[in-house]
Amino acid sequence: AQSVAQPEDQVNVAEGNPLTVKCTYSVSGNPYLFWYVQYPNRGLQFLLKYITGDNLVKGSYGFEAEFNKSQTSFHLKKPSALVSDSALYFCAILMDSNYQLIWGAGTKLIIKP
């Protein structure tokens, strides 16, 4: 069965420092992996996805993610954090047997000035 895990409930980073939000997955076939962001009292917004091809995926707002098949990870990264990056981040995996996205529990990212 497919699953996705976000091992950190919260990540704290100083503004200007690099940030990483972790995601690991379990899937029997080829994974389709996604990152979404949720700002307070808002719906979710798409950041990036990995379907196939290059392991480094670039997305919106300067974010990128690295697909690592051997470590079954898809960590979200940004070289220099902004206070406005503070939000709730979700990793999700698409099941290859149907149309259902499986979501992680979310990681709260706090960027301190």
Place this chain on the structure above:
Amino acid sequence: NAGVTQTPKFRILKIGQSMTLQCAQDMNHNYMYWYRQDPGMGLKLIYYSVGAGITDKGEVPNGYNVSRSTTEDFPLRLELAAPSQTSVYFCASSSNRVGEQFFGPGTRLTVL
């Protein structure tokens, strides 16, 4: 483009009452989804649709029903509301199975 719109934004129901959450999209997307988001949890898929007239159950369908008579609209019906249905409900749409999902602003539902 308005994107994905949801009404109402907030609602309080009494146990046993029923209501319909409205969702509409103007992007001509075939795929539409209903999720619920509970505190500290990721999203759970309630129902989805791959086109007008086609719907299917997601992970947590019990207590809910949907219909898809047009490409644009995908209403979610709650019958006999229960406190366990207190949650934030999100509607989303996408152009294909692996495409970006566009989310509405959500409906915060409380069942007392």
